[in-house]
Amino acid sequence: MTPVQVWALLPLLIATAAIVATMLAIAIYRHHRFCASVTVVGMNLALLAVAYDIFFGGNTTVVVTGLMTIDAAARFGMGLILVTSLGVLTLCHAYFEGYKKNREEVYLLIGLGTLGALTLACATHAATLLVGIELLTLPMIGGVAYAMDERRSIEGGIKYLILSAAASAALFFGVALIYAQVGALDIEALSQALAVASLDQPLVLAGSAMMLAGLGFKLSLVPFHQWTPDVYEAAPTPITAFLATVSKLGVFVVVLRLFHYGASPVSPLILTSLVGLSMASMLVGSLLALRQNNLKRLLAYSSIAHFGYLTIVLVVPGDDALRAAGVYLATYLVTSLGVFGVMALVSSPMGERDAEHIDDYRGLFWRRPYLTSILTAMMLSLAGIPLTAGFIGKFAVIAAGVGDAQWLLVGGLIVSSAISIYYYLRVVAALFSAVAQGSERVTESLGWAQSFGGFMLLVAMIVMLFLGVYPQPLYLLSSQLALH
């Protein structure tokens, strides 16, 4: 391994070291803030390494054995993953501060999951794909079931364990079928197989279908979405945030490599099924979200719809679609982080149940004006209203769709987003509904951990509004995805 390769792998190495350090820290000195700081510092260093490569390191493509390639797209993905993961870690700190049992291990789990996502971002071989996906999923099973003495939590953990194991099995069985036909396991060969999948190659076709099912599960696309609301509901809010952001992001980078970076375009059969998945996710996600009174379930369905929108960029060929994917992912991440962040802070310190019913948020404005303002802005961003980042993301996807004349998908997006306005605004209206008379401002006091989380949310909101008003830097950065 040459120094160049080691240097390119540095973010992954630092993240790994950070995890080991966290583990040692827990063993030596069990202290919440200390262990959290170790992880956070490590992730920050990894982020620094990524940022250095992007901005000063020439952004070169480095192939590390046959398993990984660190290119511009991988760096873009890693950057997003690390930023989001840092946000989640901050939330964890605020949220678990009041937890009575061992609370330090959660950083270990999140660190491991992040490492899995980082691996996926660089994966160019089915073996790395396997390692990455399992590294991403397994710690999260622990995360979902973190509150071990609660029935709901355990139930969610087991559900996630069984279903995601089945999905991984399907994914890798699919890979194996394709391997039986083409005899290669690198992503390029897989993507080539996707390009030629047709009825007279039953093995490849069956393999592609199983891969789609497995990946669709990880991205919670309809009809592989059923786990999403239950697991989102059962998990502690910061873990939900991780599931909604980092874990989908990591998988999506691989999906982009599979469907976009191949030498030839994906075969029409696969494209048709992608269109089907996208339409179903957009419409079913939005329609099911309509009747939800539980905010976490509502957000789960809304994230299904959002990944339906994002699937449009898989159907559209070309670099503009990749750029749109980057823009959309970034805006979605900052927004989701904001929404779940507010939920985590409202729920913390962790109590019997998270604040997740819409009634818990009724009139929140009168109790927590700042958090409510942030949540409102984030909800509007999810709905895709101008001035917010969500609009820029949605705009990029629509533009990609219109550019390729995908009228069906674009039509589905518009119908779905019209429906979605109803449930987002319903939450917003609840936030401001009058519970008591009061023109006076009452702000509940915040502890150090809370105010740190609050600060992170404030930053998220500023970033979100900045991207909404001046998205040019994001567009430039997202062009990274097209450099491969």
Add this chain to the structure above:
Amino acid sequence: MILVWLILIPFIGGLLSWQSERFSLRMPRWIALLTMLGVLVTSICLWATGDYSITGTGFAAVAGKAPTWTIEFQAQWIPSIGASIHLGLDGLSLMLVVLTNLIGVLAITCSWKEIERNVGFFHLNLLWNLGGVVGIFLALDMFLFFFFWEMMLVPMFFLIALWGHNIPGGKGRVYAAIKFFIFTQASGFLMLLSILAMVFLHQQATGKLSFDYHDLLNTPMSAQAEWWLMLGFFGAFAVKMPIVPFHTWLPDAHGQAPTAGSVDLAGILLKTAAYGLLRFGIPFFPHASAAFAPVAMWLGVLGVIYGAVVAFSQTDIKRFVAYTSISHMGFIVIGIYAGTEQALQGVVVQMIAHGLSAGALFILCGEIYERLHTRDITKMGGLWSRFPNLPPILLFFSAASLGLPGLGNFVGEFLILVGSFEAAPLVTIVAASGLILAAVYSLYLVQRALHGAPQPLPEGAHLNKQGKLKDLSKRELVMMMSLMALLLGLGLYPQLVIDTAHAPVQAVHAIYKAATATSAVAVTGAAP
């Protein structure tokens, strides 16, 4: 740069008045009022000093003319997608900007006593909404235009959802607010599709990715594409205008909105649709618009008659005014698609006159509600004996609404009908019956609400020592007097408005003439 400030000042003023709530409850009102007065004076100064004989509207359709705007501003924004901050002012946008700022001042003044909760946040929303509307009137970049078009819905949503009324028997203010939002937002996305498709067509033809108005005007497109894209724009504007059958959000929104929200909605938000058609809808798609004109005009007639008939059967005074708005906006649709110079002049006058008269009527509704605690017309009756000043003022604005000569609305409707007659006689004849219906419903309102024996007072209302209800305060009287003066001025000397908006009106008319001439020869599609 002055154009940027016209948009930014309301935004900044809104933030200031939001935060000033910490210090006192009066301060947000004063800051908001001063902000809007400031931009009103600025825009009037622009009117006094600028040369409004030029316009860039549809410049490409008129050969050999460079795009010229009285004031123009362009700055880089998102070069990656070809969007820039491009603003331009001509006679048409100036009139509407002045109207917006004027209505803004009125909306703040009329809610001086009505709004008591969250005064700061209320004014934040009101001012951001006004700023967004001014942005719509100035934007010359389609991305920017869409940005403002959608952005200003959010403050309006809050105005209705947070400070609205939950009238008994109604579905509630949150319902109305969400309905308003979904209708306008979803239809806005149709327009976004059209804009994007046009941008890509333009990029395919010229290789330049641009959202700029001047670039897109030259987009070559097939007749079929032009037709579909035109429908996308028309969809968005038809909902906002609103054209029957896309109007159902309007009565609900008006019914639940606070007075300032209604004034804002009727006074200027509806005008953004008419402006959009004049500035974008027709210049972008002249042939398709000309071909579509008969349909649009009949939809306008439907609006005129339907609005009038339904208004007649309303008992809630605010819903009544809302339906009369639908009726009046029908005339504007007819005028726009008639495309003759007189009709278009009428459209401009009618936009302003309706903004003033509907605004005034909604303010009066609010004042009546403050005193009587009901908006039910059947419970009013005999108000003439209970107030000295309010009834004659209501009579004045009802007369304006029915198109009494000497007032602005008469000039507008008369010009529209005269101008449309040569283009579409049958449409005009049927639409003219709307004037009679207007007289019927307006006089009916006056009769039911003002005359007759006084009804027993509704709960919550009480008489003062003289056995009368509390009359208009000085603030309210000044507001009403100035509106009456303006409406009278517009009716007696509309030339000022017609002259200012002459250049854009001419331009739109020329586009129409060219389009009908070429489409008579051959409908091949490529723009001349």
